[in-house]
Structures are given as structure tokens and as C-alpha cells.
Amino acid sequence: TSRSSSDSGSRAGGTIERSDEEREVLRQLQLVTDDGLGTDIVTAGFVSVVEVDREAGRVTLLLEVGIFEDASRAEVSKIPWVSDVQVRVKSAPSAPRQAAPPQRPMPRMPPALEKVRNIIAVSSCKGGVGKSTVSVNLAYELRKSGASVGIFDCDVYGPSLPVMVRLPEEPKMEMYEDEEKNKHIVPVTDPRSGVKLVSFGYVGKAAVMRGSMVTGLISQLLTQTDWGDLDYLVMDLPPGTGDIHLTLAQVCKITAAVIVTTPQKLSIIDVERGISMFSQLEVPSVAVVQNMSYIALPDGQRQYPFGDTDAGRGIADDFGIDHVFELPLQRTLSEAGDSGVPFVSAGTGCAAAAEISALAEAVTQEVEKMHQGQRRPKVEYDAAREHLRVQLPDGEAFGIDPLVLRSRDKGAGGAAPPPEGVYPAEIRDMGNYAIVIRWSDGHVQVAPHKQLLFGDERGPMPRIALDSVAVA
Structure with a gap:
């Protein structure tokens, strides 16, 4: 045998x-x-x-x-x-049913990604909100700051990178075998900026394939590409919360996510689903971009054709995200996309370019905080006393009733009273701004630090003096 x-x-x-x-x-x-x-x-x-x-x-x-x-x-x-x-x-083994969900193991970086320091996922659950526009311009703005950058267009069915970045010569990804017969993909490189580009659109074929095959193809493109030494790899994810997103999270460690939305209510609902998905995958969402928010008038005023909903900021407040950006509904943005020149590279000095510049700075700052391990509140569940223990960086500590926090969940968990006997089975930090609680009934809750420390729209979060709690 x-x-x-x-x-x-x-x-x-x-x-x-x-x-x-x-x-x-x-x-x-x-x-x-x-x-x-x-x-x-x-x-x-x-x-x-x-x-x-x-x-x-x-x-x-x-x-x-x-x-x-x-x-x-x-x-x-x-x-x-x-x-x-x-x-x-091949399929992922199903986890045994148990009261407390197991901790998700962190994926080990494939060899092709070992020199990629940060992977930024740009995502939205709804299509047509400008996610690819944000991805490409964010990548080129990061490159302008001196960082080495790559873009991975993860949408096999509707790749947009070849349209949004037009190159002097017709680009083509090439494949070769090394001495050990391992296959490698050579990314397309923009000769003007040095940004590395990978997209199924460069293959020149239409994607007529089933979902399981698409996930295999995406994994192959990501793990066989010679990315080399990169400060940032920006991944332009397809719409939704499906197999491709889960596959990418299993293949590599995504550093952070940027969420793109529009003022419409339907988009906002989908974005909340996207943030919840990233929370379950242990990926912190560090910024929200609300695209097509307003029309800039000649007198400097703003007209909000979809209403001044402030929806992006509402999402950010609900999930404790500090950075919110608004992009205008502007003809020059569409023209830049059609011409194949990112508007941050066109030198127009438009309002959208200024917002993308601020977005790039925010992403850089948040990622740096993660690498430095910036001090944040430490939250643990004290099973003996049945409360959450919150310790601040200055040493101050207090308790919170976990069921009170569950009832004030900004997601689906707060819609109904928690089941009897439910308790926090696992608590993890989520980036620089929140914790993620996996409850014993399987529910996942994002609790922003702001909510723990200062409360929310329902008022201050009730605190328990730790020295007043007796062990049962």
C-alpha cells in the first residue's frame, strides 16, 4: 500500500x-x-x-x-x-454539541503570507455600496504614506479590480513551479505605484462554478501568490457573510475590518450582521465608512438626498467603533472608477480623498495599537460570585451583573430576556474598543468598552462594589 x-x-x-x-x-x-x-x-x-x-x-x-x-x-x-x-x-468536521462553545483557534499564516504584517478586510453584507471603491483607494492611500501594499479582489463572480486600476499594458497573472514542484502565482504589479494586484479578473475567464469550488479557488489565489514583504494586504471581500468569508478567516489571521455602508436602512441592517460575523471570527472592526452620504453644494453646505440619518455613526456607537467617515455622492468618484485611476491618486483634492486619507490614518493607528498591546480594561467572569469583574488600567475594579449586560445587548441578544442559568462561557478582547462574550447558550455579544464604563442610551451601567459581594 x-x-x-x-x-x-x-x-x-x-x-x-x-x-x-x-x-x-x-x-x-x-x-x-x-x-x-x-x-x-x-x-x-x-x-x-x-x-x-x-x-x-x-x-x-x-x-x-x-x-x-x-x-x-x-x-x-x-x-x-x-x-x-x-x-x-474534504469538509470541516462538525463540532460536538456542548454548553460552552470552544475557543476558535487562531489560524497559522500560510508561507505565502508570512511576510505580510497586516491584513485589512473591507466588507459589507450588501452589494453596490462602494466597497471596492473604498478598498482600492484605501490601498493606494496607504501606499502614498510609504507602506508596501497589496490588493486581493476576493469577488470571483464580479471582479472589479481590473476596471478600477487600469494599467499601461494588459495585465496577466502568471504561474510557475519551483524546484520542489510547488506552484506559485506572480501578482500583477502596478508599475506606477508598486501596489501588487491579484484578481480573478486577470485570468480572463468568466467564473461559472459552484460555491464550494469558488472557496477553493479563493484559497488557492491567496496562499499561492508571491505576496512578498507587505505592510498591508487589503482584501476586497464579496458581499454577504458566506463561505468565502469563513474560508479566508480560517486560512489567515485578518488583522482588522473596515465596514462600508450607505444611508439606506436595509444597508445598515446588513452591516450589523457583518460586524457580528467578524466578532464571531475574532476580527475587530475598526472603522465605518458611509458612502453616498451627501451632495456637496457650491456654497459649502451639504444636501442629504437619503436623509441626514447619521446611520454610520449610529452603528459605530452601538458597537463602540471610534472612527466614522462619510463619502459624498460625487460624479468625480464615479469617473475615477471608470477611468481606472483611484481618486486619491488623481490629485483632485476632493472631499472624498480627504476622508480616505483620514481613514488610512485611522487604520494605521488602530493596527499599531493592536501590535503595541495598548492597555485596555480587563474583563473576567467570576463564577463563584456570578458577576463580571472589570479592572481598569489604573487599578480600579468593579463588578457588573452579566444578565444586566446581556439584557442591554445592542444585537439580537437584548431582544428577549436571557434564558435561565445562562452565563458567560468565554470573554475575549475585540481590538481596542470592545470585548466579545460567548454565552453558554451559544449567543455571541459585542460589548464596547464605552458601554461597560459609561453605559448607553438606557443610562449608566450599574456597578457592583466588589468588597460588598459575598461568595455564595
């Missing part, structure tokens, strides 16, 4: 010696192709493991995605000595 790993497995451990039978199976699997990618499933990295038992005539395959299961079985069955083909599809 012989066993080997495919290319996706060999990247971590170098060259793997394969038997003649294994090589024969892999050659046969190369006949299974994907028209959307224009390559076979072995080259694409969708074959994770091949196990061969020549004497029994059995071949066992482990595939990254399930849509090639039937075709793989059919092709391998054509090998004369094969009588039994078993195909399994």
Missing part, C-alpha cells in the same frame, strides 16, 4: 516521492478539467490526497470540492488494475 499527498499538501513539506501507481492515478485525474479555470483538477490543487492499494485494486481520493466526484471516479476506474474507487470530499 502506498500513500501520498497532492500538490496542495506538498507545499508544506517539500517534494514527496510517489509510486508509479500514484503517478498513473494523477495522470488520469488530469483528464478531469474545469472549463471556468481552463485547467485540470490536479494542477488547480483540488486533489488533496491519493491512497493506492495495487494488490486490492483500490484507490482512495480526497478532493477539495465535491463537484468533480463523479468525473474523478469515472476516469480513475478506466485504469486496468483499478476495481474500487473511493472518493471523499
